[in-house]
Structures are given as C-alpha cells and as structure tokens.
Amino acid sequence: MKGHLNACLLNGYHIFTKYTQVMNTAPSLLKKVSLILFLAGFLFTGYAQENSDSLSVLRKDAPKVFIDCRHCDMDHIRREIPYVNYVRDVREAEVYILETSQSTGSGGRQYAYLFQGYGKFAGMNDTLVYHSNPDDTRDRIRDGRTRMMSMGLMRFVAKTPMFDKVNIAPAENLEEQEVVDRWNYWVFELETAPRMELEESLKEWSFDNSINVSRITPELKFESSFDQSFDRNKYLYEDTTYIADRKFWSFDNLLVKSLSDHWSVGGSFEINSSSYRNINLHLQFAPAIEYDIFPYSESTRRQLRILYGIGYSMNQYVDTTIYNKIEEHLLGQQLRMALRVQQKWGYVNVSMFASNYFHDFSKNRLQFYGYVNIRVFKGLSFRLGGSVARINDQLNLAKGDLDEAEILLRIRELSTAYRIDANLGITYTFGSIYNNIVNPRFGN
Secondary structure: OHHHHHHHHHHHHHHHHHHHHHHOOOOHHHHHHHHHHHHHHHHHHHHHHHHHHHHHHHHHOOOEEEEEOOOOOHHHHHHHOOOOEEEOOHHHOOEEEEEEEEEOOOOOEEEEEEEEEOHHHOOOEEEEEEEEOOOOOHHHHHHHHHHHHHHHHHHHHOOOHHHHHOOOOOOOOOOOOOOOOOOOOEEEEEEEEEEEEEOOOEEEEEEEEEEEEEEEOOOEEEEEEEEEEEEEEEEEEOOEEEEEEEEEEEEEEEEEEEOOOOEEEEEEEEEEEEOOOOEEEEEEEEEEEEEEOOOHHHOOOEEEEEEEEEEEEEEEEOOOEOOOOOEEEEEEEEEEEEEEEEEOOEEEEEEEEEEEEOOEEEEEEEEEEEEEEEEEEOOEEEEEEEEEEEEOOOOOOEOOOOOHHHHHOOOOOOOOOEEEEEEEEEEEOOOOOEOOOOOOOOOO
C-alpha cells in the first residue's frame, strides 16, 4: 500500500508541474479557484485509490467459492454476493456449494444447498433448504435462492477480514404468526395452451388443455391429471390440399403410501385415447412396490430406486391391428430402476425400464436412459447422454399400409424394433481461476 501511495505522489508531482506551467498565464482569480479544485480532486483520487487497494487486499483473503448449479443466474449471484471469490474450478475452492432441487406437493420446488468447507474451512459443512411457491415469479425465486446462498456463506466470510464489509439486517418487521393451511395440502392446477402457425403452403393448429389435482404429505402421495390435445396440419402440395388430425386425451391417477424411509407401495390407474397409437380406449390398473437403497430423505442428492409392478390393461383399437385384434385384455409386468447422484465430482442420472406381457413373453420392451457429467481433472469435464430402447411390444399397430400424409406428418405410429438417441460433449477450460467480474455488454 505504501508503494501505491508513493507512486500516486510522484504522479501528482508531475501533473502539478504541468499544471503550474499552464496556469502561469491565467488570471489570478482563475488560478485560485482551479488550484482549490485541483487539490480537492487530487486528494479524492488518492483516497479512492487507497480505499480500492485496501478492498483488494481484503478480497484476496475472501473465501474461494465454487457453485455447482445447473440452472443458476451466475451474473445475478456475483452482483448480490460480491464479498467472496468465485473460482471456475472445483479443485481451487475453499467452499463448495451444491444446489439440488425437486418438486414439492404444492407445485413449487424445494432447493437444497450443501455447503462443504475445504482448506482453512475444512470440517465446516452445512445444508440449507429454500422452498418456492407455485405462483412465484422467476425473479422472486432467483432472489430467494441467492439469499439462501448468501446466508450459508456468512459463517465462512465471518472468518475472514471481509466480515467488516458485510451488514446483516432483517428485510422487514417480522412478527410470529401461526400458519394455517385451509386447503389441507390439496393443490389444483388448470392450464390451456392454444397455438397457431401459418405459412403459405402449411398451416398448423394445436389446442392443449390440462387439469392437475394433487395432495402430497410425507405419508401419502396422490396425483390425478387430465390432459387433452388436438393437432391439425393442413398443407398444400402440387395443387392438392392435405389435412391431418391427431387427437389425444388421458386421465391418469397415482396413489403411493410411505411404509418406511426405504419402502413404498402404491398403484396407478389410467384411461386414455390416442389416434396416433390407434387406441380408441385404453384402461390400465397397475399396483407396484418400490425400494430405495438410500433413504428418501437424501433424494435430492442421491437415489437408487427399484420398482416392480404387475398390471391389467384393456385395449379397444380404432382399426384392426396387425394381430387382427379390435379389442383385447392383457396382463403384464414391469421393472424400473433409477439411479440419480449429484456430488462434487459431477452428476449421474440413469434409469432402466423393462416390461413384458404374460401371454407372450416375446412381446417385451427394454429401455435405458442416462445422462452423466463428470469432472475428470482441473478444467476438463466430460458429459454423455442419450437413450436406447429395444421394442417388441407394439400390439396396437394398425393393419394395412399407411398413406404418404400419415408417414410424413407422423399421424400414425410406425413399426420399429429399436429407438436410439445420443449426445456427447467434452469441455476444457484454462486460464485465470477467478471469475468475479460481471459484464453483460453485447450479451445475448
């Protein structure tokens, strides 16, 4: 700091020499006024430089923080929490923050924040939780998540010289009051979404509507939904007008009872109709049991769930199927496994689904889905995602050939033995480990 002050005085001396040379020819009154303004400006500049240098020294000792979050507004966080150092590599962090989230019974979300200290903060670990409401705006949710991070960081900042630059005060006068839930955990949601797209030779209309009702408590989970959609495509090709409609509706219900911190039992009941799948009416009832190797209380950070169920279904088809059926009754079974882990080294989300019909075990389906993101070493991360399915259970396919419009516009489900999609990404970042600066200019 002494070196900066000496440099500042030396520069001031040179500037003052030039100033006196110019002012020798100026009137006396102007000399006096300008001398006062010059001295005031010089002193203010020196004070500002000294104060900036002092803050920079304190900032060097501020906690180095790495935030592991897939959908965070980092620019907003840096503006609202300027008293820590944000590092871009997790290996440089003294404080690691992991944000995980899951839906709540009210239709909002629960955001859990895991704070882990390293280096001089080793052993300082904590978990905080923030709940958003279903009608909260994105800005309100963003502010709530940022405030929760700020509160969790206070215990780390308090152990550094930066504590003197942070003030903590309540946002408003708080009074204790009893919270009464007059709806008794029942949540209702109505939605409609008409859409239209017009071109000279192509016109599209769609109408989507839904009603969702749920009641979720730690002991019992009930969800019921009604969904309806209608899509019409009208296109002109070589003076011929084609019109293709796709209709769908469904009524789905789920009831789950918590038995312990690892076991659950329940069942689903669904009714639907789909012109795309050649289903005039589908009815299914499927009881099931589920076991989570990890406690459900840790579900935001890790899950390994195994579900097995046996179900009855009745299908009435629009057209006769390739198996010469217009109606049939079926019994089948399903097995689901899902692994979800989010830790400091990255995150994994992998699931497997297998099913078959009892009357013919060759009518089955096996499907895998996965998304993995792993930090290999400093600056290098690897991600892989996709799904693969082996499909041998399309009992609903309509008999006969499809016309050109049905194929091009995907009006009817096509026969297939498999379905694959995949994506891969490798990212390598190097350079300064700090990224505290926010500059939104010319941004998208």
